[in-house]
Amino acid sequence: MRTELCGIELEHPIINASGTFDAIAARRAFGDAVLERFPFSAYVSKTITPAPRTGNPPPRLWEEPAGMVNSIGLPNKGLDGFMDGDLPALAELPVPLIVSVMATSAEEFAPLVESVAGRAEVAALELNVSCPNVHSGLIVGEEPGETAALMTALRPLTAKPLIVKLTPNVAEPAAVAIAAEQGGADAVSLINTIKAAPALADGTPWLGAGSGGLSGPAVRSIALKQVADVAAAIEIPVIGMGGVERGVHAAALLGAGAAAVAVGTASFRDPLAAARIRAELEALAVDSPAPSGTA
Numbered sequence: 001m002r003t004e005l006c007g008i009e010l011e012h013p014i015i016n017a018s019g020t021f022d023a024i025a026a027r028r029a030f031g032d033a034v035l036e037r038f039p040f041s042a043y044v045s046k047t048i049t050p051a052p053r054t055g056n057p058p059p060r061l062w063e064e065p066a067g068m069v070n071s072i073g074l075p076n077k078g079l080d081g082f083m084d085g086d087l088p089a090l091a092e093l094p095v096p097l098i099v100s101v102m103a104t105s106a107e108e109f110a111p112l113v114e115s116v117a118g119r120a121e122v123a124a125l126e127l128n129v130s131c132p133n134v135h136s137g138l139i140v141g142e143e144p145g146e147t148a149a150l151m152t153a154l155r156p157l158t159a160k161p162l163i164v165k166l167t168p169n170v171a172e173p174a175a176v177a178i179a180a181e182q183g184g185a186d187a188v189s190l191i192n193t194i195k196a197a198p199a200l201a202d203g204t205p206w207l208g209a210g211s212g213g214l215s216g217p218a219v220r221s222i223a224l225k226q227v228a229d230v231a232a233a234i235e236i237p238v239i240g241m242g243g244v245e246r247g248v249h250a251a252a253l254l255g256a257g258a259a260a261v262a263v264g265t266a267s268f269r270d271p272l273a274a275a276r277i278r279a280e281l282e283a284l285a286v287d288s289p290a291p292s293g294t295a
């Protein structure tokens, strides 16, 4: 089950999806048992932004028959709050730390990337590009040109791995993945949530922000298609996610070309879901080992 991602050794291929497992709160609630039985082989932080954000107005969640829609709105302590408050606590986790960052322009991204990458505790950065560029108004991750320009600006700032988190809300995610790769990304991760707007019977939007993003089992086969398309189009590793609830779902993403798999919404129902998924994946590998020479 050991694997490697952008030069980072992982004990197994199951990591968490950003924003879906609060390791600091889990440790507060369950103590050091969380460290002893940490379910992920690397930990991806909640996305941080340059300044603190309070997030979107409530309600922020809507349950679907096979998933949920969230409009959390990236509440976070901002760069300074993260560095002083959260980073020391996250550095105590027994696995490599990947910090997710987001900003609204390359100029805003730059100090974020330099500060976070400059810390020895941080193994890699994930760039959340599902946000409009303040100059162009375009969602960076929806436009290959915007993604390439951002990577060109950020790549020289650090030698640490830069993972671009792709949005599924495009016709051709592979085109954006190719732009990320050409701009110097070390890996891509996908899928982020799919735009969704639940409403009441009279048409009133349920979510305080009006709309949000769908995740969970409902998006699984979309994720599988997009991961396969992206993995076929680029050379750099792909981290696959979207609706993974069981070992077979992780195996399918790995089979589609993912180098690692992230568990997101499933952790809300069961914080140890990732440990079970990992065990199920391991059992599948034992039952049907890879042909000799390819293990």
Ligand SMILES: Cc1cc2nc3c(=O)[nH]c(=O)nc-3n(C[C@H](O)[C@H](O)[C@H](O)COP(=O)(O)O)c2cc1C
Pocket (backbone or CB within 6 Å): 017, 018, 019, 020, 046, 047, 070, 072, 074, 100, 128, 165, 190, 191, 192, 193, 214, 215, 216, 217, 219, 241, 242, 243, 244, 262, 263, 264, 265, 266
């Ligand atoms: C409540 C919630 C919060 C999330 N927060 C973030 C975030 O801060 N940054 C990010 O890149 N993705 C965030 N995501 C998206 C997940 O990382 C993941 O890409 C998506 O949910 C698909 O995986 P899943 O179906 O396993 O949840 C969030 C998802 C949920 C449900």
